[in-house]
Amino acid sequence: MTRKFTGNFTQQEAIPQVGIDAAVKVMQHGRLHRYNVAQNEVAEAVLLEQEFAAYVGAQYCLSVASGGYALAAALRAVEMGQGDKVLTNAFTLAPVPGAIANAGGVPVFVEVTENLVMDLDDLQAKIASSGARYLMLSHMRGHIVDMDALMAICDAAGVLVIEDCAHTMGAHWNGVPSGRHGIVGCYSTQTFKHINSGEGGLLITNDAQVMARATMLSGSYMLYESHAAGAPSEAFNDIALDTPNCSGRMDNLRAAILRPQLAALDAQGQKWNARYQRVEAGLQNTTGLRIIPRPKEEDYIASSFQFTLPDWQLDKVHTVQKRCAARGVELKWFGADRPVGFTSRHDSWRYVDAQEMPQTDRVLSGLLDMRLPLTFSLEDCDFLADIIREEVSAVYQAEH
Numbered sequence: 031m032t033r034k035f036t037g038n039f040t041q042q043e044a045i046p047q048v049g050i051d052a053a054v055k056v057m058q059h060g061r062l063h064r065y066n067v068a069q070n071e072v073a074e075a076v077l078l079e080q081e082f083a084a085y086v087g088a089q090y091c092l093s094v095a096s097g098g099y100a101l102a103a104a105l106r107a108v109e110m111g112q113g114d115k116v117l118t119n120a121f122t123l124a125p126v127p128g129a130i131a132n133a134g135g136v137p138v139f140v141e142v143t144e145n146l147v148m149d150l151d152d153l154q155a156k157i158a159s160s161g162a163r164y165l166m167l168s169h170m171r172g173h174i175v176d177m178d179a180l181m182a183i184c185d186a187a188g189v190l191v192i193e194d195c196a197h198t199m200g201a202h203w204n205g206v207p208s209g210r211h212g213i214v215g216c217y218s219t220q221t222f223k224h225i226n227s228g229e230g231g232l233l234i235t236n237d238a239q240v241m242a243r244a245t246m247l248s249g250s251y252m253l254y255e256s257h258a259a260g261a262p263s264e265a266f267n268d269i270a271l272d273t274p275n276c277s278g279r280m281d282n283l284r285a286a287i288l289r290p291q292l293a294a295l296d297a298q299g300q301k302w303n304a305r306y307q308r309v310e311a312g313l314q315n316t317t318g319l320r321i322i323p324r325p326k327e328e329d330y331i332a333s334s335f336q337f338t339l340p341d342w343q344l345d346k347v348h349t350v351q352k353r354c355a356a357r358g359v360e361l362k363w364f365g366a367d368r369p370v371g372f373t374s375r376h377d378s379w380r381y382v383d384a385q386e387m388p389q390t391d392r393v394l395s396g397l398l399d400m401r402l403p404l405t406f407s408l409e410d411c412d413f414l415a416d417i418i419r420e421e422v423s424a425v426y427q428a429e430h
């Protein structure tokens with residue numbers, strides 16, 4: 031009899047008790063709005079910003095309503111103009127092109143490699159052909175491109191880089207925290223990311239003017255001096271009255287929940303990686319299945335697992351997905367012709383002009399993706415790998 035996995039792929043861990051206690055305190059005193067503080071009180075949102083800035087070694091940090099909000103605010107804060115072109119990954123999730131559209135930009139897609147990172151040759155070609163001056167780089171599913179090479183290309187071409195670190199909070203490239211290479215780094219604290227406040231986002235930069243604009247945009251009114259991890263007052267002189275208030279603040283309740291999770295993030299990252307490595311080990315040497323190599327410079331936090339079935343026929347990949355689903359293993363397939371659940375792709379974002387992305391289409395047609403919540407045990411991960419290996423092998427052998 032074939033065994034079935036019964037775990038829940040969308041069940042995250044509970045909020046740590048210290049976070050619950052801190053949240054209850056905020057609710058008891060009632061000052062949930064970040065600018066509603068008692069005398070000498072420092073708002074939880076401000077403390078979170080200071081702690082996150084210290085964690086990534088950035089000068090300034092702003093907490094906001096969502097990761098997507100942070101991305102759009104970042105584009106406006108670097109003064110992207112209406113109708114400007116913004117390079118971005120053809121393989122990413124809907125909030126990324128959505129943020130570009132929200133800020134009034136026009137997405138120009140860059141191909142993905144079989145290692146699931148931005149293709150730097152195509153980036154160079156698209157910089158030249160589009161004349162774009164902005165890159166919104168998505169570290170999709172936590173795979174980090176060679177950031178030294180990418181920054182060399184962008185710096186030489188005068189392209190400003192905004193990093194979408196929704197999947198790389200806590201990760202590094204060559205010792206540098208993800209989000210610290212570009213002019214702005216954006217993070218999400220939505221439930222399925224590395225720290226969980228339901229919704230929420232963080233934006234970091236070392237540029238005082240950019241931080242001042244982002245702060246005004248987020249809805250600081252004239253209260254920006256209370257941002258201990260914010261830009262100095264002088265940075266607001268020229269821009270405070272010229273920057274619209276596009277409300278998108280974080281509140282003290284969510285900040286209170288996040289602070290203890292941030293303190294535990296590195297330890298959580300090790301737990302995620304232990305799970306990832308168990309799945310990876312269990313899938314080694316599975317004929318027809320390609321494991322995504324992880325470069326030694328990449329210090330990742332793997333909260334999900336990807337593999338490809340290179341050059342398989344679409345219906346066979348679909349069969350693997352269905353057979354795994356029948357055994358309780360939820361794999362997302364990026365090659366489906368209709369977007370499903372959280373999954374969509376460049377050709378389903380119809381508000382963007384269609385762009386030919388042959389290499390990305392080829393990679394995505396064989397790409398399967400699995401969440402690894404920390405509620406799964408290491409033994410669960412062994413079992414998941416067993417099921418995937420068995421089902422991939424069964425479909426592969428029927429064909430060969």
Ligand SMILES: *Cc1c(COP(=O)(O)O)cnc(C)c1O
Nearest residue numbers: 096097098123125194196218220
């Ligand atoms: C979740 C996510 C975002 C945006 O985060 P929200 O907080 O949900 O707005 C951006 N990019 C990627 C790749 C994501 O997965």
